Amino acid sequence: MCETTILKNKYQMCEEIGRGRFGIISRCFCPSKNAFFACKTIRKDLLADDSTDRECLQNEPKIMQLLSLSPHPNILHLHDVYDSDDSLSMILDLCHPSTLYDRLSSSRPLLTEPKSAALLSQLLSALAHCHRLGVVHRDVKPDNILFDAHDPSRLKLADFGSAAWLGEDGGRLSGVVGTPYYVAPEVLLGREYNEKVDVWSAGVVLYVMLAGIPPFYGETVEEIFEAVIRGNLRFPPRVFREVSKEAKDLLRKMICRDASRRISAEQALRHPWILSGGEVTPID
Incomplete structure (x- = not known):
């Protein structure tokens, strides 16, 4: 079973709440936890192979996984990662839309x-x-x-x-x-x-x-x-x-x-x- 299918089986995607250069952020619901989260999905085809953005794409989930082993209330928590050939999806704490x-x-x-x-x-x-x-x-x-x-x-x-x-x-x-x-x-x-x-x-x-x-x-x-x-x-x-x-x-x-x-x-x-x-x- 592919990562994208596993993601969709575990989380119900809701409305889009943000958009960046390489992907979107959607609100999602996890029935097993009865809670809402944010799903940040980045399309890999929009990234050049040798770009700094691709390096960031590889780096961010690794760093966040390290930090999430010891959660802190003031750091965005990474709950799940789904990495496929086409995209990377990260399930994160749901935050207020304004920074x-x-x-x-x-x-x-x-x-x-x-x-x-x-x-x-x-x-x-x-x-x-x-x-x-x-x-x-x-x-x-x-x-x-x-x-x-x-x-x-x-x-x-x-x-x-x-x-x-x-x-x-x-x-x-x-x-x-x-x-x-x-x-x-x-x-x-x-x-x-x-x-x-x-x-x-x-x-x-x-x-x-x-x-x-x-x-x-x-x-x-x-x-x-x-x-x-x-x-x-x-x-x-x-x-x-x-x-x-x-x-x-x-x-x-x-x-x-x-x-x-x-x-x-x-x-x-x-x-x-x-x-x-x-x-x-x-x-x-």
């Missing part, structure tokens, strides 16, 4: 410090879990942060197509991977790097949550990369006038150009601003 990017795009006024701290705490918890298992996400950004369909306040880190495993000896990685506004400078400089690249990206996510703009920007991708490499972190008064010194301190420690001085996800979780839930003394 953190969508929430930030429609959030006026900007998120409060307590709301930002609650979201960052969950993201850091997910990253700390990944890093303990030797997994580096390498593309942390608002677009890859989803929310549980049953509990919209619960964040779910998703899209592990660019992720990599450091190995049991805590090795180093190489290769330019990531998204312009969020990628760490050591990646762009062609150096070997480790899990600290995820902390940089999470720090940029926090900056965007508090300011509504990224810390490093430009008119072109090249200009953005140049700004990231310079790593000149600033807090424009017109934007950060009401942001606490504790939040700024955490941003400086996460968006630190020197990776050896950049704090880890575990250390960031113990930062006073996170421990207080973003509840700080108002600025006079």
Whole structure:
């Protein structure tokens, strides 16, 4: 019996809830579990044999299977994989259709410090879990942060197509991977790097949550990369006038150009601003 037939026997496909370059995401129902899930199906014929996208296709289920052996509430869980000659289907947690990017795009006024701290705490918890298992996400950004369909306040880190495993000896990685506004400078400089690249990206996510703009920007991708490499972190008064010194301190420690001085996800979780839930003394 082929993988596609097994998939259809176990899951009842419902409506389409998302679409990407190479496939679709559908809501599906599993009668044996009496529960709804998301089915991400990617067509292999749309991928070039030597493309980075094909490498991501092979990589994502392997990384997610590793993470799913030790499930974390803030990481998208992989329940089943069906790999056929024509397509790859992954059965995942069902999430709310809007991402953190969508929430930030429609959030006026900007998120409060307590709301930002609650979201960052969950993201850091997910990253700390990944890093303990030797997994580096390498593309942390608002677009890859989803929310549980049953509990919209619960964040779910998703899209592990660019992720990599450091190995049991805590090795180093190489290769330019990531998204312009969020990628760490050591990646762009062609150096070997480790899990600290995820902390940089999470720090940029926090900056965007508090300011509504990224810390490093430009008119072109090249200009953005140049700004990231310079790593000149600033807090424009017109934007950060009401942001606490504790939040700024955490941003400086996460968006630190020197990776050896950049704090880890575990250390960031113990930062006073996170421990207080973003509840700080108002600025006079």
